[in-house]
Amino acid sequence: xxxxxxxxxxxxxxxxxxxxxxxxxxxxxxxxxxxxxxxxxxxxxxxxxxxxxxxxxxxxxxxxxxxxxxxxxxxxxxxxxxxxxxxxxxxxxxxxxxxxxxxxxxxxxxxxxxxxxxxxxxxxxxxxxxxxxxxxxxxxxxxxxxxxxxxxxxxxxxxxxxxxxxxxxxxxxxxxxxxxxxxxxxxxxxxxxxxxxxxxxxxxxxxxxxxxxxxxxxxxxxxxxxxxxxxxxxxxxxxxxxxxxxxxxxxxxxxxxxxxxxxxxxxxxxxxxxxxxxxxxxxxxxxxxxxxxxxxxxxxxxxxxxxxxxxxxxxxxxxxxxxxxxxxxxxxxxxxxxxxxxxxxxxxxxxxxxxxxxxxxxxxxxxxxxxxxxxxxxxxxxxxxxxxxxxxxxxxxxxxxxxxxxxxxxxxxxxxxxxxxxxxxxxxxxxxxxxxxxxxxxxxxxxxxxxxxxxxxxxxxxxxxxxxxxxxxxxxxxxxxxxxxxxxxxxxxxxxxx
Ligand code: KIV
Ligand code: ZN
Numbered sequence: 001x002x003x004x005x006x007x008x009x010x011x012x013x014x015x016x017x018x019x020x021x022x023x024x025x026x027x028x029x030x031x032x033x034x035x036x037x038x039x040x041x042x043x044x045x046x047x048x049x050x051x052x053x054x055x056x057x058x059x060x061x062x063x064x065x066x067x068x069x070x071x072x073x074x075x076x077x078x079x080x081x082x083x084x085x086x087x088x089x090x091x092x093x094x095x096x097x098x099x100x101x102x103x104x105x106x107x108x109x110x111x112x113x114x115x116x117x118x119x120x121x122x123x124x125x126x127x128x129x130x131x132x133x134x135x136x137x138x139x140x141x142x143x144x145x146x147x148x149x150x151x152x153x154x155x156x157x158x159x160x161x162x163x164x165x166x167x168x169x170x171x172x173x174x175x176x177x178x179x180x181x182x183x184x185x186x187x188x189x190x191x192x193x194x195x196x197x198x199x200x201x202x203x204x205x206x207x208x209x210x211x212x213x214x215x216x217x218x219x220x221x222x223x224x225x226x227x228x229x230x231x232x233x234x235x236x237x238x239x240x241x242x243x244x245x246x247x248x249x250x251x252x253x254x255x256x257x258x259x260x261x262x263x264x265x266x267x268x269x270x271x272x273x274x275x276x277x278x279x280x281x282x283x284x285x286x287x288x289x290x291x292x293x294x295x296x297x298x299x300x301x302x303x304x305x306x307x308x309x310x311x312x313x314x315x316x317x318x319x320x321x322x323x324x325x326x327x328x329x330x331x332x333x334x335x336x337x338x339x340x341x342x343x344x345x346x347x348x349x350x351x352x353x354x355x356x357x358x359x360x361x362x363x364x365x366x367x368x369x370x371x372x373x374x375x376x377x378x379x380x381x382x383x384x385x386x387x388x389x390x391x392x393x394x395x396x397x398x399x400x401x402x403x404x405x406x407x408x409x410x411x412x413x414x415x416x417x418x419x420x421x422x423x424x425x426x427x428x429x430x431x432x433x434x435x436x437x438x439x440x441x442x443x444x445x446x447x448x449x450x451x452x453x454x455x456x457x458x459x460x461x462x463x464x465x466x467x468x469x470x471x472x473x474x475x476x477x478x479x480x481x482x483x484x485x486x487x488x489x490x491x492x493x494x495x496x497x498x
Contacts, residue, residue, distance in 0.1 A: 005248065005256050006224040008200060009035050009241060010044040011272060012057070013073055015232035021276040025057050026446055026463045030474055032061040034271050035229075038264040040068050040241075044097065044226075047073040048087035049080040058087035062094070069135065071095040076125035085132035096129040099139030099167065102146040102154050115150060119157050126161040137165035139202065144170030148186045156191045165198045165224060170213055173206025173236060181216030188221040200224035203239045205231060210239040215247055218256065229272040230280050230287065242269065242286040242318070250312055266319035275476075286318055295326040300335040327374070329363035336374075343371055345378050389438075389495040391488050392416050398426040406430035408487060410437050427486045434487060438494055443467040449482055462489040468497050 012028055015021065023031065028045070035043050045061040046054035062070045070091040074080035076098055088094030100111070100122050107113055113121075122138065129136040138158040143151055155166050168187070170180055180203065188194055201217035201224070203210040214225050231240030242265045248256040269287035273280050282289045292315040294300050302309035303323055315323050325335045333356050340347065340355070347355065358377050363369050390411045398404040406429035409418040419437045423429035427447075435442060446465035460482035464475045475493025479485035 001221065002223065003256050004223065005218060005258050006041040006198065006200075007039075007241065007245070007258050007260060008042040008044065008071070008224050008226045009040040009068075009228065010202075010226050010238065011035070011228040011232060011241075012061070013044040013046055014226075014234060014238050015228040015272075015276070016046075017234050018232055018237075018276070018278065021232065021278055023275055024448060024450065024463065025053070025060050026448060026465060026474070027275045028057045029060055029064045031229075031272060031275060032065050034264070034268050036065045036067055037261070038268050039259040039261045041259060042069045042071050042095065042224075044071040044073060046087075049074065049077075049083045055083065055087050058084075059090060062088060062091035066092055069093040069095050071097050071137065074098045074125075074129070076100040076121050078128055081125065081129050081132065085129075088133065093135065094133050095135040095137055095165075096133050097137040097139060097167070098125045098129050099137075099141055100125065101141040102151055103142035103144075104147070105145065106142045119154055122154055123157050123161045126158045126163045130162040134164070136163050137167055137200070138163040139167035139169055141169060142171040143168040143183070144172060144175045144180065144203075148183055149190075151183070152187055152190045155187055156193060159191070159193045159197045163197055165200050167200040167202050167224075167226065168217070168222070169202035169226075170204055170210075171202075173204035173210065175203070175209070175213055177209060177212040177216040180213040181220045184217045184220040184222050198223045200226055201239070202226035204233065205236040205238065208236070210237070211243040211247065214239045214244050218248075219254075229268050230278065230284070232272065232276065232278060240285070241265075246286050246313060246318065249317070262317050263319045286313070291315075292320055292323040293326050294323060295328050295330060297330050297332040297335065300325050301332055304334055304338050327359070327363065327369040328367065329360060331363070339371070339374060340378060343374060343378075347378075388413075389491050391484070391491055394430060394484055394487055396426040396430060396483055398429075404429045406433050406483075408433040408437065410434065410491065426483050430483060430487045431490055434490055434494070440468060440494070440497065442494060442497070444490075445472065447486070449486065460485045462486045464489045464493050466490070466493045471497075473497055 032043055045058045048055040048058050058072050072084035072087050074084045084096050100118055107118055126136055126138055140151055140154055184199060199222040201214045201222045203213040225244055227241035227244055228238040229241055231237040245258055245260045248254055266287055280287055294303050299310050327339060336356055336359055337352055355377050392409040392411050394408050396406045403422050404426045405422045406426060407420040408430055409416055417437055419433040421429050421432035421436060423432050445467050448463045450461045461478045462485040466473050473493045473496045475489040477485045477488035477492055
C-alpha cells in the first residue's frame with residue numbers, strides 16, 4: 001500500500017456551512033488559490049444544487065485553479081448530480097461527491113427507507129455520476145454509527161458501480177479513535193474489491209477526537225483525509241488540516257507523505273480566519289497565536305538554550321518566523337537579554353541588571369511587555385519607517401443636484417499627498433482621485449460591497465479585484481462608512497502591487 005496520503009480540503013464546503021462564515025465568490029477564489037499554493041490534492045468547492053452562489057463558486061474556482069481536483073457535493077439525487085456536473089464543466093479534473101445515509105438513524109428516520117433500497121439508490125447515484133465524470137467519490141453518511149457489515153455491503157456495491165473514492169464520514173463526531181480505526185480495518189479486510197478504490201476519512205470534532213480518528217483511519221488503511229483549515233466545520237468542526245499534516249510530518253516513524261507545503265500553513269490559516277471572520281483560538285495547535293509562544297521563565301531559558309527542549313516543531317516549518325518569547329513578570333534575564341539583542345541592543349551585565357529591575361516593575365503593572373516598552377526601557381526609541389500606503393482622510397460631496405467630488409489624502413511611507421477628482425458617483429470620484437495619486441495604470445475588475453449583518457448602521461465589507469500589468473490583486477476593507485471602506489480596499493489591493 002502506498003504511503004501517499006491525499007489531502008481533500010472541504011473548507012469551502014463543510015467549513016463554509018458554519019453560520020456567519022459564508023464567503024462570496026471572490027473570497028472563495030482567494031481561498032482556493034491559497035489552497036492550491038498549500039498543495040492540497042482536492043478542493044471541495046461547494047454543493048452546487050444548494051444555491052446559485054454555490055453553483056457559481058464551483059464554476060469560478062474550476063476556472064481559477066489548475067492543479068487540485070475540483071469536487072462538487074451532491075445527494076444521491078439525479079438533479080443534484082446533473083447540476084454538479086454542469087458546475088464542473090471548466091474543471092481540469094472534476095470529481096462528483098455523491099452519497100446517502102447508511103446508519104439505522106438515517107435509513108429509518110431521515111430517509112424513511114430500508115437497507116436494500118439504500119444500496120440500490122447508492123449504486124444508481126454512482127452510476128449516474130459516472131456518466132458525467134470518471135472520478136466519483138461516494139460518501140456513506142453517518143458511517144460512524146453504521147453497522148460495519150452493512151457498510152461493507154454498501155461499499156462493495158458502489159465500488160462495483162464505479163466509485164473511485166469511498167468516504168467514511170463520522171458525521172456526528174461520535175467514534176472513538178479505536179472504533180473508527182477498526183471500522184476502516186474492517187472495510188479493508190471484508191470488502192473484496194476494496195483495492196479498486198481509495199478509502200477516505202471525514203471526521204467531525206464533537207468529542208474533540210477528529211484528528212485522532214483521522215490518524216487512526218490512516219494507520220488502518222485510509223489514503224485520503226478530508227479536512228478543513230483551522231478545523232472549521234459544522235458544530236464543533238471538522239478535522240483540522242494543519243494538525244493532521246503536522247502530526248504526520250513530525251512522526252517520521254509513521255512514514256506518510258503528503259504534498260502539502262507546510263510553510264504555507266500559517267498564511268492559509270490567517271486568510272481563512274480573516275475572510276470567514278472566525279478568530280483562531282490562541283492555544284489552537286499549530287496555528288494558534290500561542291502555539292510557539294513561551295512565557296514561563298524556565299521554558300524561555302530552555303528554548304533559548306535549544307529550541308527542541310520545549311518545541312517539537314520548528315515554527316519556520318509552518319510559516320511562523322520564530323518562536324515568541326512573551327515577556328512577562330515571570331521572564332528571566334536570559335529572555336530579556338535575548339529580546340533586546342533581537343531588537344539590536346547589547347548591554348553589559350550591570351546595565352542589563354538595571355534594565356531588568358525596571359522591566360520587572362513595568363511587568364508587574366502590564367500583562368505583556370511589548371518591544372516598544374523595551375526600547376523605552378533601554379533608553380532609546382527606534383524610529384520606525386512606515387512604508388505602508390494609508391488613507392489619511394477622505395471628503396466627498398455628493399447628492400442629487402451636484403457633481404460627485406472626492407478629496408483623498410493618502411500617505412506613502414509617511415509622506416501625505418492629496419488629490420481631488422469628480423466621477424459619476426462618490427466612489428467613482430474617490431477612486432479617480434486615488435488613481436491620480438498612485439500614478440499607476442490599475443484597472444478595477446471587480447467591486448463588491450456587503451453588509452455584515454443587516455442594519456443600516458452595520459459595517460460594510462468591500463472586496464475589490466484590480467489588474468495591473470496582467471496580474472490580479474485583491475483588496476479588502478471593512479468600515480461603517482462604505483465609501484471609506486471602498487477606498488481602503490482599493491488601496492489595500494494597490495499596496496500589494498510590487
Ligand atoms: O459529515 C458528513 O457526513 C458530510 C458528508 C456530506 C460528506 O459532510
Ligand atoms: Zn461533514
